Amino acid sequence: MDAPRPASAGDAVVETDVPARLDRLPWSRFHWLVITALGITWILDGLEVTLVGALSGAIHESPSLQLSSTEIGLTASAYLAGAVLGALFFGHLTDRLGRKKLFTATVLLYAVATAASGFSWDFWSFAIFRFLAGAGIGGEYSAINSAIQELIPARRRGYTDLVVNGSYWLGAALGAGGSLVALNLGGIPPEQGWRGAFIIGGVIGLVVIFLRRFLPESPRWLMTHGRVEEADLVVRGIEARVERERGKLPPVTGRPLRLRRDHRLDMMQLVRSLFVHYPRRTTLGVTLMAAQAFCYNAIFFTYALILTKFYGIASGDVGWFMLPFAISNFLGPLLLGSLFDTVGRKTMIAATYALSGILMAVSGLLFQQGALDAVGLTLAWTAIFFFASAAASAAYLTVSESFPLEMRAIAIAIFYAFGTALGGIGGPALFGALIETGSRIEVMWGYVFGGVLMLIAAAVEAAIGLKSERRPLEEVARPLSCCD
Numbered sequence: 201m202d203a204p205r206p207a208s209a210g211d212a213v214v215e216t217d218v219p220a221r222l223d224r225l226p227w228s229r230f231h232w233l234v235i236t237a238l239g240i241t242w243i244l245d246g247l248e249v250t251l252v253g254a255l256s257g258a259i260h261e262s263p264s265l266q267l268s269s270t271e272i273g274l275t276a277s278a279y280l281a282g283a284v285l286g287a288l289f290f291g292h293l294t295d296r297l298g299r300k301k302l303f304t305a306t307v308l309l310y311a312v313a314t315a316a317s318g319f320s321w322d323f324w325s326f327a328i329f330r331f332l333a334g335a336g337i338g339g340e341y342s343a344i345n346s347a348i349q350e351l352i353p354a355r356r357r358g359y360t361d362l363v364v365n366g367s368y369w370l371g372a373a374l375g376a377g378g379s380l381v382a383l384n385l386g387g388i389p390p391e392q393g394w395r396g397a398f399i400i401g402g403v404i405g406l407v408v409i410f411l412r413r414f415l416p417e418s419p420r421w422l423m424t425h426g427r428v429e430e431a432d433l434v435v436r437g438i439e440a441r442v443e444r445e446r447g448k449l450p451p452v453t454g455r456p457l458r459l460r461r462d463h464r465l466d467m468m469q470l471v472r473s474l475f476v477h478y479p480r481r482t483t484l485g486v487t488l489m490a491a492q493a494f495c496y497n498a499i500f501f502t503y504a505l506i507l508t509k510f511y512g513i514a515s516g517d518v519g520w521f522m523l524p525f526a527i528s529n530f531l532g533p534l535l536l537g538s539l540f541d542t543v544g545r546k547t548m549i550a551a552t553y554a555l556s557g558i559l560m561a562v563s564g565l566l567f568q569q570g571a572l573d574a575v576g577l578t579l580a581w582t583a584i585f586f587f588a589s590a591a592a593s594a595a596y597l598t599v600s601e602s603f604p605l606e607m608r609a610i611a612i613a614i615f616y617a618f619g620t621a622l623g624g625i626g627g628p629a630l631f632g633a634l635i636e637t638g639s640r641i642e643v644m645w646g647y648v649f650g651g652v653l654m655l656i657a658a659a660v661e662a663a664i665g666l667k668s669e670r671r672p673l674e675e676v677a678r679p680l681s682c683c684d
Contacts, residue, residue: 225449311408
């Protein structure tokens with residue numbers, strides 16, 4: 201493969217075929233390494249969120265912390281607030297310094313803060329540690345979504361992204377199972393059990409740092425930051441690895457990109473891209489992210505409280521109710537994900553959001569009428585979130601492939617931040633307060649409101665959604681440094 205060559209005097213403009221070379225690669229062990237080393241972020245987040253949800257009953261009963269239901273909701277909101285600020289801060293650094301450099305810092309912050317949560321001594325210490333753990337995870341979202349999108353071939357991008365995002369629920373299943381062990385292990389009191397679970401979660405986070413040593417910097421990031429020769433060398437290395445495994449590679453098709461070497465993203469370009477060049481995509485991204493964030497965070501941060509307060513389920517048994525719909529949440533993207541590349545993004549996103557919204561509102565009404573026992577409510581959520589999980593993963597897919605490469609990480613961070621701030625931070629606190637009233641009617645209105653948000657998002661997707669399936673990222677959104 202020829203090295204990138206200058207297209208004008210002084211190397212101010214270069215030509216590169218890096219994107220076409222990456223997109224034509226057959227699936228290989230290299231791609232499995234990418235999704236394993238990077239996708240484990242979502243497993244950690246799922247472990248974190250579900251562990252807190254499943255352990256919230258034990259934390260609520262902790263003689264040292266003595267947290268009320270409202271304070272449990274507030275600590276969940278603190279985690280999400282940290283995720284919002286972490287996404288914005290680390291997202292900006294990811295676009296400036298590169299995807300790979302941020303991996304270690306964000307995982308390390310997450311691991312240390314999670315382990316520290318196990319040593320909390322009162323509400324404020326617990327809330328601060330949860331905030332810092334959220335900041336680490338929020339930073340991960342920007343760097344990891346960017347890198348996965350940029351390294352996976354276009355024809356498999358939708359399915360891969362949905363399954364990777366859906367792997368959050370493998371972590372959720374581990375968290376639910378871990379809570380059962382932590383709270384029911386013979387001879388270990390619940391107080392030590394929930395603390396030990398956090399400490400172990402932090403140790404697991406440290407393992408991720410080792411896995412990521414074997415991943416290269418994103419060639420697409422390198423080429424859009426004036427380092428086209430480095431991008432070419434990285435792709436040559438990837439091609440050699442794939443060719444040794446899969447044999448002769450298919451030919452490269454399509455015209456090379458012509459890029460300005462000295463382009464640098466500034467704040468005005470970012471604002472113009474979001475609100476002048478792509479206002480419909482901005483509206484779509486905020487709507488999808490806010491709707492799914494409210495529904496997920498409100499429900500899963502407080503579900504243990506529903507089980508213990510309204511159904512009398514012992515805190516040590518909550519994990520049994522978390523396991524089935526954690527598994528269902530992973531199966532949704534796994535079984536439906538390929539349809540987002542074949543049937544298409546627009547149709548599938550609108551359909552999954554709409555189904556989730558309708559079923560959520562109906563389950564709220566059934567809960568209010570007392571028609572569902574604890575098992576029935578769990579089965580209802582299992583069915584709902586089979587579709588809702590695919591919808592939520594598709595929201596991340598949409599915002600990560602809709603904007604130019606140079607602003608991909610900060611765009612993901614902005615939409616994650618706005619969506620989480622609008623729909624996620626207030627959700628757990630709101631539901632915690634509704635649950636504390638002890639009124640089924642009050643809780644029902646929370647579920648109905650979440651269902652309506654999902655239906656609004658479905659309508660917006662149907663009206664202005666993108667048809668980006670199987671298209672190169674540079675075709676979906678032209679790079680800012682492109683001079684063709």
